[in-house]
Amino acid sequence: MGEIDSCQNVTDFDALKRYEHQTYAIIYSIILLPGLIGNVLALWVFHVYVKETKKAVIFMINLAVADLLQVLSLPLRIYYYLNDSWPFGRGLCMFCFYLKYVNMYASIFFLVCISVRRCMMVLHPLQYTSCRRRMDRTLCAAGWLFVCLCCLPFPLLRNSSSDKSEKAVNGLDPSERCFAELPVRNLSAVAGLSLMVGAELFGFLVPLGVVGTCTLLTAGNLRQDGGRGRRVRVPAGDGGEKRRALRMVLSCAGVFLLCFLPYHVTFPLHYVAKARWPSAGCGFRHAVLRCHPVTLCLASLNCCLDPVMYYFTTEEFRRRLSRPEISETLQLQRRLSCITTEDKALTSEPH
Template sequence: MAFTLFRPLFLLIYIVHACVGSTNPSGSEGKGFPTIEETPEGVNVGLEAKRVLTSYLTTVFLPIIYIIVFAVGLPANALAIWVFLFRVKKKHPSSIYMANLALADLLFVIWVPLKIAYHFNNNDWIYGEGLCKVLVAFFYGNMYCSILFITCISVQRYWAVVHPLSELQKDNRVATGLSIAIWVIVWAITVPLYLYEQEVRVLNMNIVTCHDVTRQSQKQMAAGYFLNMGAVGFIVPLFVCIVSYVLMLKALQNSMSDPTIAKKRRKAIVLIITVLVMFIVCFTPSNIMLIVHYSLLLSGATNSLYGFYITTLCLASLNSCIDPFVYYFISEDFRNHIKNTFLCRSERTVERMRVSFTALKFSKKSNTYTSDTANTQSTDC
């Protein structure tokens, strides 16, 4: 089952491996790339680094994926934030978490054009060390913010299903407090990314890379940081999500015997599976490759997996344009607000329509009741 689910990913990784090659000359490692020599002015890299940095993988495939992420993610997340801020009048915990998730995605997407330009420019960074650090921090900050907010949504939905009458699952103060805590924690743990060089000049290629090469002197700091981020920022939330959804599925299946709610329960199960698969497909490959890659880097072992690693990171960024569509399918209110926004209906118009529809429905019921009563009376006569 697992192999079948990830077969397209394994095939893509195989193709990437064939494109970038597997030769890895001996030498000290710099983020998976052999560093032949390090000087204060920059570094010289080996054949594997040259092959990856000049391949169609990094100069064509990756920027095309990032263009898709930007073209879809920017308007979709901007619209989602607009809906959550100005259309959703009655806030509830799920909408608070989804609004924060949309904000995290939007903050990442607005920096993507720099990454597109970098890859199209043959991986030559021309925007300065400061912007390089900001881009890297927002990239990883978005990944772990998304993971944590999806985890919060998962737990909240579990609580709503298993304990529907609990006041805790309706308390916006808990959701607001957790959201603030996540932002503070994630941006605090991205601070180390500003403390070592992300921009490195590659002397024997005459380019300046951004986050693609790490100096040998900074290898331990980079590897230690990302190994801890991968373990704590991904493995723990993944475990929480899986447990929440398994318990939720059990609770939903137990009530399937009631035909009046069976249809809604089946729909909820489909949504649960969809969100879980999206989480696994978007974040699992990138974080596994992150842990494997930096483990090899730290140990000094031969490492030709950097092409795989940056490919899975790129694919992980697709979650930024998938998330808004998940909101659409999860929340009926969100769907209605989107439709009303596109139809340029104000909240007052929508409320008048709702009241009119309710009155019409009540009127029809009253007429039916009156008609039935008259028929009954005439029959009795």
């Protein structure tokens, strides 16, 4: 949102701002509790039960951390959209604004890693039988660094200086504005298009192509095994493992299409609408400005969908989360705690 032009008067601006704030507040409130419970539970399960697995658990842990960071920033966002005021300082505002995009592109990165790893485990099972923890950790650290650096333009392009003309239009003190109401620095058309094309190409299209390729390769390998199943003896459990891998890769592709595709479709359109290009008509701009908040919220929906994906595609996760397993683990932990306490008491007694 910015200056008023021929397509937008003060009334339209206020109605659009109310619509955006209501949309964000409602959808983020819906996402908050399931996302918080799901990702905390996922991290607990991965830490306690699945430490020794040979699957892509390290990538799932990092994906859950990225989702949890996004969920933890939602209460501040909800407060702002409900109260139309940001009393927490500009630094925290910029950090929450930055965290949104770090979460989105970190999630994309780790979904790609999970898809590639599962695909390679199906195509080259002997090569991926051992747990490559060191390589996975290095890849995760490099991914976080790369994503954090690439997302820096999002907050850096937001102008932190106050603008009296904008204050008169928006009815908000510049120090109380955050997120969508932050003014954007002026960029040349070439610089703006370059940043937008780079974000679209390397942030979404290339990862989507990788996930799509992994899906086709995994499905093709499973179909090959099905076609020769009568002639070739398949090791016990191998077919089920491949089907679980295919479900995981398909789930990653589904999260891509549902959560990230709508945003990356409206992202360039939103840039055109905000730039007020002469070719962009008023109806087009109005439709894009109304759709963009919904697609941005969908990009946060992966915080809820990722834990569901873990549950339905990872047998160990589902088994360990069942009620008997939880009760057995709690009993085991209590026994270990009692044994530890008794040992300490014995060692502390005088001899």
